[in-house]
Amino acid sequence: xxxxxxxxxxxxxxxxxxxxxxxxxxxxxxxxxxxxxxxxxxxxxxxxxxxxxxxxxxxxxxxxxxxxxxxxxxxxxxxxxxxxxxxxxxxxxxxxxxxxxxxxxxxxxxxxxxxxxxxxxxxxxxxxxxxxxxxxxxxxxxxxxxxxxxxxxxxxxxxxxxxxxxxxxxxxxxxxxxxxxxxxxxxxxxxxxxxxxxxxxxxxxxxxxxxxxxxxxxxxxxxxxxxxxxxxxxxxxxxxxxxxxxxxxxxxxxxxxxxxxxxxxxxxxxxxxxxxxxxxxxxxxxxxxxxxxxxxxxxxxxxxxxxxxxxxxxxxxxxxxxxxxxxxxxxxxxxxxxxxxxxxxxxxxxxxxxxxxxxxxxxxxxxxxxxxxxxxxxxxxxxxxxxxxxxxxxxxxxxxxxxxxxxxxxxxxxxxxxxxxxxxxxxxxxxxxxxxxxxxxxxxxxxxxxxxxxxxxxxxxxxxxxxxxxxxxxxxxxxxxxxxxxxxxxxxxxxxxxxxxxxxxxxxxxxxxxxxxxxxxxxxxxxxxxxxxxxxxxxxxxxxxxxxxxxxxxxxxxxxxxxxx
Amino acid sequence: xxxxxxxxxxxxxxxxxxxxxxxxxxxxxxxxxxxxxxxxxxxxxxxxxxxxxxxxxxxxxxxxxxxxxxxxxxxxxxxxxxxxxxxxxxxxxxxxxxxxxxxxxxxxxxxxxxxxxxxxxxxxxxxxxxxxxxxxxxxxxxxxxxxxxxxxxxxxxxxxxxxxxxxxxxxxxxxxxxxxxxxxxx
Numbered sequence: 001x002x003x004x005x006x007x008x009x010x011x012x013x014x015x016x017x018x019x020x021x022x023x024x025x026x027x028x029x030x031x032x033x034x035x036x037x038x039x040x041x042x043x044x045x046x047x048x049x050x051x052x053x054x055x056x057x058x059x060x061x062x063x064x065x066x067x068x069x070x071x072x073x074x075x076x077x078x079x080x081x082x083x084x085x086x087x088x089x090x091x092x093x094x095x096x097x098x099x100x101x102x103x104x105x106x107x108x109x110x111x112x113x114x115x116x117x118x119x120x121x122x123x124x125x126x127x128x129x130x131x132x133x134x135x136x137x138x139x140x141x142x143x144x145x146x147x148x149x150x151x152x153x154x155x156x157x158x159x160x161x162x163x164x165x166x167x168x169x170x171x172x173x174x175x176x177x178x179x180x181x182x183x184x185x186x187x188x189x190x191x192x193x194x195x196x197x198x199x200x201x202x203x204x205x206x207x208x209x210x211x212x213x214x215x216x217x218x219x220x221x222x223x224x225x226x227x228x229x230x231x232x233x234x235x236x237x238x239x240x241x242x243x244x245x246x247x248x249x250x251x252x253x254x255x256x257x258x259x260x261x262x263x264x265x266x267x268x269x270x271x272x273x274x275x276x277x278x279x280x281x282x283x284x285x286x287x288x289x290x291x292x293x294x295x296x297x298x299x300x301x302x303x304x305x306x307x308x309x310x311x312x313x314x315x316x317x318x319x320x321x322x323x324x325x326x327x328x329x330x331x332x333x334x335x336x337x338x339x340x341x342x343x344x345x346x347x348x349x350x351x352x353x354x355x356x357x358x359x360x361x362x363x364x365x366x367x368x369x370x371x372x373x374x375x376x377x378x379x380x381x382x383x384x385x386x387x388x389x390x391x392x393x394x395x396x397x398x399x400x401x402x403x404x405x406x407x408x409x410x411x412x413x414x415x416x417x418x419x420x421x422x423x424x425x426x427x428x429x430x431x432x433x434x435x436x437x438x439x440x441x442x443x444x445x446x447x448x449x450x451x452x453x454x455x456x457x458x459x460x461x462x463x464x465x466x467x468x469x470x471x472x473x474x475x476x477x478x479x480x481x482x483x484x485x486x487x488x489x490x491x492x493x494x495x496x497x498x499x500x501x502x503x504x505x506x507x508x509x510x511x512x513x514x515x516x517x518x519x520x521x522x523x524x525x526x527x528x529x530x531x532x533x534x535x536x537x538x539x540x541x542x543x544x545x546x547x548x549x550x551x552x553x554x555x556x557x558x559x560x561x562x563x564x565x
Numbered sequence: 566x567x568x569x570x571x572x573x574x575x576x577x578x579x580x581x582x583x584x585x586x587x588x589x590x591x592x593x594x595x596x597x598x599x600x601x602x603x604x605x606x607x608x609x610x611x612x613x614x615x616x617x618x619x620x621x622x623x624x625x626x627x628x629x630x631x632x633x634x635x636x637x638x639x640x641x642x643x644x645x646x647x648x649x650x651x652x653x654x655x656x657x658x659x660x661x662x663x664x665x666x667x668x669x670x671x672x673x674x675x676x677x678x679x680x681x682x683x684x685x686x687x688x689x690x691x692x693x694x695x696x697x698x699x700x701x702x703x704x705x706x707x708x709x710x711x712x713x714x715x716x717x718x719x720x721x722x723x724x725x726x727x728x729x730x731x732x733x734x735x736x737x738x739x740x741x742x743x744x745x746x747x748x749x750x751x
Contacts, residue, residue, distance in 0.1 A: 053585035057735045059726065064583065064590035066636070066721045070643035088584045188742025191750035229735040351750055357731035362740040397729060399716050403687050404619040412720070413729065 015041045015259070016560065018281055018296035020266045020311065023119030024542050025529045025549040026302030027244030028162070030252035032553035033300075038560060039257055041294055042249065043264040043283060045303075046115035049122065049245050054235025055088040063087045082112040082496060084123040084233035092116045092123065098444035102451045109452040110493035113304060115286075117262060118245040120304070120496070121542075123233040126214040126241050126363065127390065128168045129539035130159050130179040134374065138535055142373065142384045145429050148534040149506045149515035150551075152179065158547040158554075166242045166546070167220040169364065170212030176376065178207075178369040178388075178539070185217045186210045192348050192393030192419045193366050196478040203477045206371045211364040211390065214242035214543075223247075230361030241363065261294070263287050267447045268315040269299050269324055269525065276319070278525045281311075284445040298524040298556065298565055302549065305530040306335075306435055309501040310450050312527075313437050325519035331512050333434045334503050336427040336536040338495035339456050341488040342464030343389065344471035345420030346480030355395040355415035365392040368421065368474075370538055372466065383462035385426035388538050389471065393419035419480055423467030424495060427536045428459050433492075435501055454492045461489050497541050502531035517552035524565055528552050591723055594635040601635075602642035603649065607670070608656055609634055614672045615659065616715045618683060631724040633715055652714070658707040662686070683708070 016038035019029045030042040060066050069087040072080050079085045079093035092114050103109045114120050134141070136148040136155075156179070163182040171186040187210055189197065197208035215232070216225045223246075224238040232241045239246045252258035263286035270293065272279045280295035301308035309332055315324035323331045372386035373379060380386075396418050401411035438451035468487035475483055505511030508520035513532050519525045528549040530541055537544075559565050583590070601609045616628035616637075628634075641649055659682075663671040667678050674682070686708035719725045743750065 047580060053581055055582075055584045058584050059591075059723070060721050061723045061726060062584065062589045062591045064588075064593060065640060065643070066717075068640050068643075073645075087582065089582060091580050091582045091585065188740060191743040191745060194743045194745075195750060227736045228738070228740050353750075355729075357726070357729045358734070358737050360737045360740040362742070397720070399720060400713075404683055404712065405621055406623055409620055409623060409728075412716075 013039075013295070014280075015039045015294070015296040016565075017041075017298045017300055017556075018043065018294055019300045019302060020281060021045075021119065021302035021304065021307070021529070022117050022249055022260070023244055023302065023304065023529075024121045024124070025545050026300075027118070027121070027248030027252070028546050028549045029300050029302050029528055029553055030258050031248040031255075032550055033557065034252040034255040034257035036553075036557040036560075037257065038557065040252065041259045041261060041296065042252065043266055043281070043294065044115075044117050044119075044260065044262045045265045045286060046117060046119075046262065047286075048260075048262050049092075049117045051235065051237055051246075054237050056229055056231050056234040056236060058088060058234070078110055079112055081110050081494070082123075085112070086234070088231075088234045089123070099449075100441055100443060101449050102438045102441055104453055107453055107455045108491050109454050110491050111306065111452065111498075112493065112496050113307075117249065117260075118243050121243040122235065122245070124214075124243075124542060125540065126232065127367070127540040128163070128166070128170075128212050128214050128543040129367070129388075130181055131155075131537045131539055131544050132177055132179050134177055135535060135537035135539075138385065138537075142379075144384055146505060146534060149504055149511075154515075155544070155547050155551060158551040159543065161550055162543065162546045165221060166214050166247070167216045167223070168212055168543070169210075169215055169217045171210050173207050173209050173369070175207050175209075175369045177371075177374055177386075181212070183212070184220065187213075187215075187217060187362055187364050189366060190393050191353060192351055192417055192478070193391075195348070195351075196391075196393060196419060196474065197366070199477045199479070200368075200474050204371075204474065206368060206474070208366055208368050211367045213364040215363050216240045221247075226363065228360035228362060230363060232363045264292070264294075265445045265447065266303065266311055267291075267445070268311060269301075270295075271315070271317050271319075271324065271522070273317060273319060276522060278324075278522055284447065286445070289445065298526065300526045300528055300556075301531075302529045305498045305501055305533075306450060306452070308527050308529055308531045309435060310437070312502065313435075314448055320521065325512060325521040325525055327521050328508060328510055328512055330503060330510060332436055332501050333431050334429040334500040334534075335433040335435055335452070335454050336429055336497075336499040336533065337454070337492045338497045338536055338538060339387075339425040339427050339460035339464060339489055339492075340422065340495045341486060341490035342387070342425065342467035342471070343391075343420065343422035344468060344475055344483055344485045345418060346475045346483035348393065348417040348419055348479060349481055350479055351395065351417035353395040353417060354413070355397045365390050367391075380466070382466065383459050385428070385459070385463070386538055387423040387425035387463050387467045389421040389423050389467070391419070391421035393417070419475060419478065421471040421474065423464065423471065424497070424538050424540070425460055425463035425467060426538045427492075427499075428457065429500055429503070429535055430457065433500075452493075456489050456492055464489050497530075497536070499530040499533040499536050499541055502527045503534050504532045505534065516555040517548065518556075526552060526556065594632045594639070599635060601638045604634075604638050604641070607672070608653070609638065611656060611660065611670070611672045612637060614679070615656075615711065616719070618679060619712055619715050620719045625728045626724045628715060628719050631719050631722040633718040633722070636718040636722065637714055651710070655707045655711045658704065659686075659711070662704060
């Protein structure tokens, strides 16, 4: 097959909007635009997904290898680094043999992703936190890099829209670093977590709050409340955690204005060079390998930060030789992923709670908002920006009890009360962290693959050192024993919070996108996903990506109404 | 909203995991005529004896009844050469020590001698929680590696899941968390 044998899609028509990707942001784009009356085509590289394939109620002993399947090791050696890639569901994750990428030998990057309707929204960690102006305007405060072209006030109404629809459980705290939102009732903390919260507040004045998660604690928008079975990442037959196929994508389809095409692996955006406008995309049918074209009046990339930028880099024209919409030269640069690897864990021997295999499983943890370099704390001498923690405290079976025999068997059930905090730190935006096309590497569909060049720097290492020391001190304050401290820097990609590579900003000479996710160079071409982020902050980014998408779609819809597209 | 509209065009069987296709493999290991795929007869018999000493039958079944040896054999057969070799080294160390101390392979020892040897490996001299002196006992390391595999194989089995008290249901109401009065978590 060659690039030139383009077969015309018999269903071809010119859509108002071509949306590439059906995950958290693509689902929102399709819903917002279709419900506004635009004719939308939604392209997904993977297959459709059905609730009949959910395995959240399959016990591990029904798996042949009980999660040690050699098939995962063979086909998903990279994907299995994600805890959610399991013998239950590994087919949702990309086959690494079909989806290669390269890195320099001394700069490993782990890229974990799904190609199936809904993308990573099927298996995401569901933690949902707002950014604040301490993030959007961070450069103005510490002088590093640049501010976002939008402020918290610009985004707040869209956070509201997204949260009300998605359903976010959480507790309002009035914390200056973590704006409150539209919350469903919070989940409860365990005894150990309550103890930690109270001691940390008393000794350090810091906030420990219950996680804010896209999981329903009451029936909401036609979906049922969580039944606390535990493993959301295997699917949810009550649709209690937010995933796009059963919410936004379903809404888009029900509007009558959205055509879904699955198995459409988009290779590049097509341009009308005479008018300098995008006029659609070309894709390879994942199963038949036929090359097809979809035409549209606007093109919206929601393919995941690196994939959206890969599509642009693979869409070079004579006018845009370094990648489409890349007159700034910034496309591909400023790749970020939260730094992880710092934290601590220990035991709370005073907690006389035994583990219970029949306790409802809470799909959420606790969260410690950033307390370093805040408006009310003094500037830290070792690093700029900061980190937040996710954590958990619970009674667990003690599988590593000492000895053997009857006493070992008893000690396992006696259990141990564990508590831990793991940090997510800000990843500074740096020109030197970038992606480009590897001219010697193609995926299974013949599409040129990425070379990813990223490493964390001194600031990230200093964040993890401090996060480890502070976690240990806070656990100690709660009375923890046997404290183990981890202060390393994980391989980039490990947080699965890839951001940047098509950053937004007002100056077309320096930025790829404007403040409404529109490329400066091509007025009907948009990137609405994590690629648009200017800085990473330290909060889990999906909620912000969705809010940015809804804001950008509102702007695009207005322009359509005015006849500007 | 209609939550099933996205479910057109269901996946081809080959793109679903066995679990997503509804395959239940929990009875496979109990199939009549079972033979080890990786272990030889002596290794398999040794593993049965060892696993049942580490997790014996009490008022609940032990490792032998949970077919721990068969699960470990299945995983080893598909494992890397490196991991296979490491396991055989663990098992070989046990027999080596047994022959050195008692002049017979582990599975042939009296129950008393087996217990003596395991006790020595499980609770070695040396190392100190007081001084922080590291424990660096090869016998203990081999023992712990075997125990880890045996423990996982047992507690991930249907028998092991029952041993932990699971009632077989996936819903147990709403997570309750801490309901204790302020500051009292006893």
